[in-house]
Amino acid sequence: QVQLVESGGGSVQPGGSLRLSCAASVSLYNDYCLAWFRQTPGKEREGVAAIYFGNTAYADSVKGRFTISQDNAWNTFYLQMNSLKPEDSAMYYCAASRVHCSGVLLPQYFVHSWGQGTQVTVSS
DSSP, X not given: OOOEEEXXXXXXXXXXXXXXXXXXXXXXXXXXXXXXEEEOTTSOOEEEEEXXXXXXXXXXXXTTTEEEEEOTTSSEEEEEEOSOOGGGOEEEEEEEESSOOTTSOOXXXXXXXXXXXXXXXXXX
């Protein structure tokens, strides 16, 4: 099973930027869907972004502000978050799955590996 470790969370003012990283224990080249989710207390975990062999998908709430990408070594992927809003505050989780997710968000029940989560707080 792939082990995922996130980093990059923190506190930022509205309009600011953060980049989250997710480092994997193995190469993710071999047919993995990579995704980011977020969750706030009392709410369902929601898919934010996904990438599969360069094809990306985003939740409507983050389109144009967030960018998911992966490095050329295929063992780290990222979520660049720009123009952050208070409603973006959440615990963010990276995830990986062997299902194909070309151009669509990854449903939770298909996730095979989760990161431990990193807190993002957007507040003035």
